[in-house]
Each structure stands twice: as structure tokens, then as C-alpha cells.
Amino acid sequence: RAKSAGRGTFRFFEAQMDMRLQERRLLERDLRQALATNQLEVHYQPLVDCDQVKVLGFEALVRWTHPERGSISPAEFIPLAEESGLIIPLGAWVLRTACTEAAAWPDDKIIAVNLSPAQFRHADLAREVLTILDETGLPPHRLELEITEGVLIDDTDRTLETLNTFKEAGVRISLDDFGTGYSSLSYLQRFPFDKIKIDRSFIWEMEKNPDSMSIVRAVIALGRSLRITVTAEGVETQEQLALLQNEQCDQAQGFLLGRPLPLRDVGKLLAEPRLTVVSTDKPVREAP
Ligand code: C2E
Ligand code: MG
Ligand code: MG
Ligand code: MG
Numbered sequence: 001r002a003k004s005a006g007r008g009t010f011r012f013f014e015a016q017m018d019m020r021l022q023e024r025r026l027l028e029r030d031l032r033q034a035l036a037t038n039q040l041e042v043h044y045q046p047l048v049d050c051d052q053v054k055v056l057g058f059e060a061l062v063r064w065t066h067p068e069r070g071s072i073s074p075a076e077f078i079p080l081a082e083e084s085g086l087i088i089p090l091g092a093w094v095l096r097t098a099c100t101e102a103a104a105w106p107d108d109k110i111i112a113v114n115l116s117p118a119q120f121r122h123a124d125l126a127r128e129v130l131t132i133l134d135e136t137g138l139p140p141h142r143l144e145l146e147i148t149e150g151v152l153i154d155d156t157d158r159t160l161e162t163l164n165t166f167k168e169a170g171v172r173i174s175l176d177d178f179g180t181g182y183s184s185l186s187y188l189q190r191f192p193f194d195k196i197k198i199d200r201s202f203i204w205e206m207e208k209n210p211d212s213m214s215i216v217r218a219v220i221a222l223g224r225s226l227r228i229t230v231t232a233e234g235v236e237t238q239e240q241l242a243l244l245q246n247e248q249c250d251q252a253q254g255f256l257l258g259r260p261l262p263l264r265d266v267g268k269l270l271a272e273p274r275l276t277v278v279s280t281d282k283p284v285r286e287a288p
Contacts, residue, residue, distance in 0.1 A: 024080060027072075027077070027080060028080055028084050028086070030066060031064070031077055031080060031081060031084075031086055031090075032086060034064055034066070035086065035089060035090055035093060039064060039065055039066070039067070040062060040063065040064055040090070040093065040094075041062075041063045041064075041065070041262065042060045042061070042062055042063070042094055042097045042098050042101065042263070043060075043061050043062075043063050043260035043261055043262055043263075044058035044059065044060060044061070044098075044101075044111075044260060044261050044262075044263065044266045045058060045059045045061060045253060045258060045259065045260040045261070046058055046253070046257055046258035046261075046269070047059055047110060047112060047231070047251060047253050048251060048252050048253065048257045048258070049250070049251060050232075050241070050244055050245050050248075050249050050250060050251055050252050051245060051248075053241075053257070055109070055258075055269065055270075056108075056109070056110055056251065057102075057109045057110025057111055057112065057142075057144075058102070058109070058110070058111060058112070058261075058266060059111075059112040059113075059114075059146070059253065059260075060094060060097075060098035060111060060112065060113045060114070061074065061114075061260045062074050062078075062090070062094050063260075064077055078116065081116075082116055082117070082118045085118070087116050087118045087119060088118070088119065088122050091115065091116060091119045092128060092132070094113060094114075095113050095128075095129065095132050096132050096135075096136065098111050098113050099111065099113075099132055099133065099136040099138040099143065100136045100138075101263055101266075102138055102142065102143075103136050103137050103138045105266070105270060106270060107139070107142070109142065109270070110142055110143075110144055110172075111138070111142060111143055111144070112143075112144040112145075112146055112174065113143065113144070113145055113146065114146045114147075114176065115145050115146065115147050115151070116150075116151075117148070117150045117151045117154055120147070120151050120154060120158075120159055120162060121154065125162055126161075126162045126165040126166065129143075129145070129166065129169075129171065130165075130169055133169070133171075139170075140169045140170035140171045141170045141171075141172070143171045143172065144171070144172040144173070144174055144194070144195065145166060145171060145172070145173050145174065146174045146175075146176040146197070147173065147174070147175065147176060148175075148176045148177050148181060149175070149177075149178075149180075149181030149182050149184075149187065150181060152182075152184075152187050152191060153182060156190070159191075160190065160191060163191055163192055164192065167192045172194040172195065173191070173192060173193050173194055173195070174193065174194065174195035174196070174197055174231070175187070175188075175191075175193045175195070175196050175197065176197050177197065177199045177233070178196045178197055178198050178199055178219065179198060179199045179201070179202055179215065179219070180199045180201065188222070188226060188228070193228055194228060194229060195228060195229040195230070195231060195251075196219060196222075196223050196228055196229070196230050196231070197230075197231045197232075197233050197253075198216060198219050198230065198231065198232050198233060199233060199234075200232075200233040200234020200254070201234075202215055202216050202219075203216070203232050203233060203234045203235055203236075203240055203244075203254070204234060204236075206240060206243055207237075207239055207240065207243070213243070216232070216243075216244075216247065216249075217247055220247050220248065220249050223250070224248075229250045229251060230249055230250050230251070231249075231250065231251040231252065231253060232244050232249050232251070232252045232253070232254070233253050233254065234253070234254045234255075235252045235253065235254030235255075235256050235257060236254050236255050236256050237256060238256065240254075240256070241256060241257075
């Protein structure tokens with residue numbers, strides 16, 4: 001009896017697995033379709049100078065509106081794109097779109113684009129980035145490439161070579177989600193980072209948890225002594241911004257300072273010089 005119940009349970013899980021696999025396959029098919037039929041869009045989240053609360057540029061974040069399911073989070077479809085290899089054309093599309101759109105912005109605005117580990121495993125990444133810069137006319141110093149620690153554990157020699165190619169071209173490199181991965185400090189020595197982005201989990205906790213505050217403070221100090229810019233991710237409250245300003249954190253990003261915006265709203269934001277902070281509910285303060 002117990003045996004047959006066990007077998008039943010097993011079949012149930014098997015059926016569930018089949019459904020999940022099936023669902024993934026369908027979603028992958030739809031993503032391929034989405035890429036071919038313009039269902040993808042790039043949104044832009046303001047990147048703000050902590051001190052002056054001034055917009056320095058934007059991070060490109062891909063968005064997918066599925067014809068039946070509505071908007072699907074990149075946290076769901078980026079992993080799928082990585083496993084299926086679709087990240088190669090998808091990543092190239094995001095980079096090209098972001099560089100094209102940012103080329104039309106004032107020439108002091110940075111554009112940050114995320115690169116996934118799978119893109120680094122692809123031999124042509126460096127050439128592809130340089131080609132896109134060339135074709136879109138975006139000056140290399142306005143481009144920032146965001147990578148996570150997942151990129152660094154992969155294949156360090158080739159990764160280093162690729163990163164050095166970017167550096168030589170004048171492109172900046174950020175270490176994204178700092179503190180959540182393997183966080184080997186030797187990475188900071190071995191790879192030529194221009195920026196560290198402190199993961200938002202630490203920013204969330206900062207007010208309640210003194211340990212998180214200590215970590216944030218230490219990373220800011222580390223960045224300062226290594227001459228690496230430090231950005232705080234996921235700033236949602238005035239209190240968090242005040243704490244970061246107090247620690248002289250360089251830059252911040254988060255819903256308080258601006259949500260990811262469709263391109264037309266970026267235009268509006270850039271055309272309104274006095275209002276430097278956009279938030280749907282509460283602006284922080286205006287630049288002097
Ligand atoms: P990320 O690169 O760390 O991007 C920041 C994520 O945090 C974005 O989520 C952004 O909307 C969200 N965020 C920003 N401020 C706040 C805040 O104050 N509070 C909260 N709760 N969240 C905030 P999103 O757009 O859903 O993207 C999730 C992740 O998907 C990104 O994390 C990045 O790893 C990946 N991703 C997005 N677009 C791309 C892309 O074009 N290429 C690649 N390879 N990955 C991408
Ligand atoms: Mg990022
Ligand atoms: Mg991040
Ligand atoms: Mg993240």
C-alpha cells in the first residue's frame with residue numbers, strides 16, 4: 001500500500017516535471033518569436049549622483065510583453081535565454097538598441113548594459129561590442145558594461161582578455177550585485193573594474209540591521225581606496241539615501257530615484273532640467 005502510494009506520488013511529480021519542461025519549451029519558443037517580432041523593449045532606470053541627486057545616466061533593462069501572458073520579468077526569461085543560447089542574439093539586440101537610443105541623449109549621459117556569463121563564453125563578444133559602438137556612433141566612454149561574479153569564475157584568462165579589450169577601447173566595467181555571489185576580493189585586484197554596485201539586499205537591510213550597514217560602509221571605503229566608483233542599488237527610501245549620502249557613497253539607483261522608464265519618458269526627464277529626481281510618488285529634492 002505504502003509502495004503504491006509512493007509510486008503514485010512519483011508519477012505525480014513526473015507529470016509535474018513534464019509540465020514544467022513543456023512550459024519552458026513553449027516559453028522559449030515564444031521568446032524566440034518575441035525577438036523576431038519586436039515584443040521586446042528596453043527600459044531605462046536613472047543612475048543618480050548621491051550628493052547632487054543628479055541623473056548621470058541610465059541602466060538598460062529589457063522588457064517583454066507577451067501577447068497572452070502580459071509582461072514577463074527578466075528574472076524569469078533571462079535564465080531561459082541563457083540556457084537556450086537565445087541570450088546571444090537577445091543580448092546583442094539590447095546592446096544595439098540601448099547604444100542607438102543613448103547616442104541621441106546629451107553627451108554626458110552614461111548608458112549601462114547588463115552582460116550575462118553566456119555572452120562572455122561566446123567568442124565574438126569583444127568584437128561585437130566594438131562593432132555596435134562603431135555603428136551606433138556612441139562614444140565608448142559613455143558605455144558601461146555590467147557583469148556579475150558569475151562571469152568571473154568561468155574562464156578567467158579569456159574573461160580578463162575580453163575585459164581588457166573593453167578597457168582599452170574606453171568602455172567602463174561594473175561589477176553588479178556585489179556581495180551576493182562569490183565575492184572574492186581578489187576579483188577586484190585581478191579585473192579592471194571601474195564600478196562596484198552594492199546589491200540591493202544590503203541596502204534594504206541597512207536601516208534595521210547594523211551588520212548590513214557595516215558591510216555597505218566597508219564596501220564604500222574599499223571602493224574609495226581602490227578608486228572604484230560605488231553605486232548603491234535598490235534605494236527605496238529617503239532614509240536610505242540619507243545614510244548613503246552620509247557615507248559619501250558615489251551613486252545610487254532605486255525606485256526612490258526613478259523606476260525603469262520607457263524611452264519616451266527618458267526624453268521627458270532629460271528635457272526637464274530642474275526636476276532631477278523622478279519618482280512616481282515622491283520626488284526627493286531638486287538640484288540647487
Ligand atoms: P540588475 O542588473 O541588478 O538590475 C536591477 C534590477 O533591480 C532591475 O530589475 C530593476 O528594475 C530592479 N530595481 C531597481 N531599483 C529597485 C528598487 O528600488 N527596489 C527593487 N525592489 N528593485 C529595484 P529587472 O529589470 O526585473 O531585472 C532583473 C535582472 O535581470 C537584472 O538585475 C539583470 O540581472 C537581468 N537583466 C535585465 N535586463 C537584462 C539584459 O538586457 N541583459 C541581461 N543579461 N540581463 C538583464
Ligand atoms: Mg545591472
Ligand atoms: Mg544589480
Ligand atoms: Mg540584481
